[in-house]
Structure formats: C-alpha cells, structure tokens
Amino acid sequence: MPAASLPAATHMGRVDLTVADADRERRFYREVIGLPDERGLVGLHEDPTARAPDPNATGLFHMAILLPTRRDLALSLVRLGRAGWPLSGASDHLVSEALYLSDPEGNGIEIYRDRPREQWPRAGDGVRMDTLPLDLEDVLRELDGDPGDPGAVPAATTVGHVHLKVSDIAASEDFYTRVLGFDVMAHMPSASFVSAGGYHHHLGMNVWHSRGGPMPAPGALGLRSYEVVLPEAGDVEAAREPLSAARGLSRIRRTAHAVREHGEARPA
Numbered sequence: 001m002p003a004a005s006l007p008a009a010t011h012m013g014r015v016d017l018t019v020a021d022a023d024r025e026r027r028f029y030r031e032v033i034g035l036p037d038e039r040g041l042v043g044l045h046e047d048p049t050a051r052a053p054d055p056n057a058t059g060l061f062h063m064a065i066l067l068p069t070r071r072d073l074a075l076s077l078v079r080l081g082r083a084g085w086p087l088s089g090a091s092d093h094l095v096s097e098a099l100y101l102s103d104p105e106g107n108g109i110e111i112y113r114d115r116p117r118e119q120w121p122r123a124g125d126g127v128r129m130d131t132l133p134l135d136l137e138d139v140l141r142e143l144d145g146d147p148g149d150p151g152a153v154p155a156a157t158t159v160g161h162v163h164l165k166v167s168d169i170a171a172s173e174d175f176y177t178r179v180l181g182f183d184v185m186a187h188m189p190s191a192s193f194v195s196a197g198g199y200h201h202h203l204g205m206n207v208w209h210s211r212g213g214p215m216p217a218p219g220a221l222g223l224r225s226y227e228v229v230l231p232e233a234g235d236v237e238a239a240r241e242p243l244s245a246a247r248g249l250s251r252i253r254r255t256a257h258a259v260r261e262h263g264e265a266r267p268a
Contacts, residue, residue, distance in 0.1 A: 181239070
C-alpha cells in the first residue's frame with residue numbers, strides 16, 4: 001500500500017559526510033562557504049583510513065545549500081571569488097538560480113536561491129525545470145557595486161535538497177514515493193525529482209554516472225547520512241513501519257542511504 005504524502009512542512013536537515021581531513025573540510029565550509037561550525041548543516045566525521053568509493057558507485061551527487069535571497073547568492077559568489085575557489089557550473093533552473101562546486105575532498109555542493117513559488121513554471125502536477133546558463137554579472141548587480149565583507153551566510157540558510165547518485169531510477173523513485181511518501185515533481189529516464197508540499201524537489205536522483213553501480217564500501221569517504229525532517233512526532237511514527245519493512249528488500253537497500261528522523265540515525 002503506498003504511503004500517504006508527507007506533510008507539506010517536511011524539509012531536509014543535516015547532511016553528514018565521512019572525510020579524511022576534518023580540519024581542512026571545516027575550514028572550507030566556514031571560510032569558503034560561509035557556514036559557521038555551530039550552524040550544524042554539515043556534519044563531518046573524520047576517518048583518515050577511509051577510501052574513496054568506486055567512480056560509478058551510488059552516493060552523493062551534491063548537497064544543496066539554500067540561501068534566502070538573490071543578494072545572498074551574490075555574496076556567496078563574491079566569497080568564492082575572493083577565496084579563489086573554482087566553480088564547476090552556474091545554472092538557471094527556472095525555479096532557482098544555482099552555483100556548483102566541490103569541497104576539498106570532491107563532495108558536490110550546490111549553493112542556490114529559489115525564485116518565488118508563484119513564478120515556477122508548471123508541468124502537469126509538477127514543475128518544469130531546465131538547465132540554462134546563469135548570468136553571473138546580473139547576479140552581482142544585486143550588490144550595487146559594493147559587496148563589502150560577505151561574512152557568514154544568513155541564519156535562515158538551510159539544506160534545501162540533496163541530490164543522489166543511484167543505480168536504478170525506477171527502484172529509487174518507488175522507495176521515496178511508495179515507502180516514504182514524497183511526490184514526484186519531475187521525471188525523466190535518467191533522473192527524478194521528488195518533494196513534499198509542492199516544493200520543486202527535496203531529493204533528486206540520477207543515474208548519469210551510476211546506472212547499475214554498487215553501493216560504496218562500508219566506511220567509504222563521502223555521504224554518510226542525511227536528514228528528512230518531519231514536522232510532528234506522529235509523522236515520524238507513521239513513517240517507521242514502512243521504512244522498517246522496506247529495509248528487508250535488497251532492491252531498496254541498494255538505492256537508499258541512511259535516513260535520519262529528528263536526529264535519530266536509521267541506517268538503510
């Protein structure tokens with residue numbers, strides 16, 4: 001029996017990474033991304049002996065840091081430029097504007113701001129997204145020529161979504177919709193985007209480099225867990241039974257990472 005749709009107030013929480021050098025990573029997230037340690041959006045777990053997963057393994061494609069305003073996105077662009085940190089991309093997705101980069105250990109990061117929801121183009125019951133070049137000069141005009149000190153990101157900054165590398169789109173989409181209760185917002189043969197409450201996506205998944213790929217070895221570098229935060233304790237209880245039942249299916253175990261409910265680790 002399919003799960004009921006998740007509450008509209010569902011959102012993403014902390015992303016935890018296994019890293020080889022926590023001090024270097026911590027400096028990067030504080031100084032280059034602008035995330036103070038106490039903000040708690042990214043958890044770093046050091047293991048100098050951990051090895052990188054296979055290139056075609058499932059795992060993190062990117063975690064996406066959502067800023068409140070377009071001006072905040074411009075300040076992030078200035079902060080990255082002053083740090084000399086290269087971008088791997090900059091895109092207009094119609095629903096959002098985004099910068100792409102990787103941390104020192106190769107974990108993918110998106111920094112983005114949403115357009116107002118009423119401006120999102122619709123496609124049936126979902127949304128229409130695209131990947132168009134982002135005009136960085138136009139973004140910087142938000143600062144009126146005076147960026148000053150970018151400082152830290154605003155307190156309202158959150159993890160907006162997590163994008164996963166999966167081995168099988170159909171199996172992954174089935175897990176996140178039938179078992180967990182997300183709604184499909186956009187679907188294509190090689191990628192799918194699901195959310196709660198009509199958001200453009202809380203979770204993305206693709207097989208661009210991981211179709212049929214293995215799970216990372218236990219303790220590998222990279223994604224360790226992420227949080228799906230539900231608004232009420234009763235919502236968490238309602239999710240426990242289908243999640244517990246799903247863990248007995250090797251097909252779903254293959255496509256799901258650990259889900260953390262209100263900070264309680266639920267390894268998949």
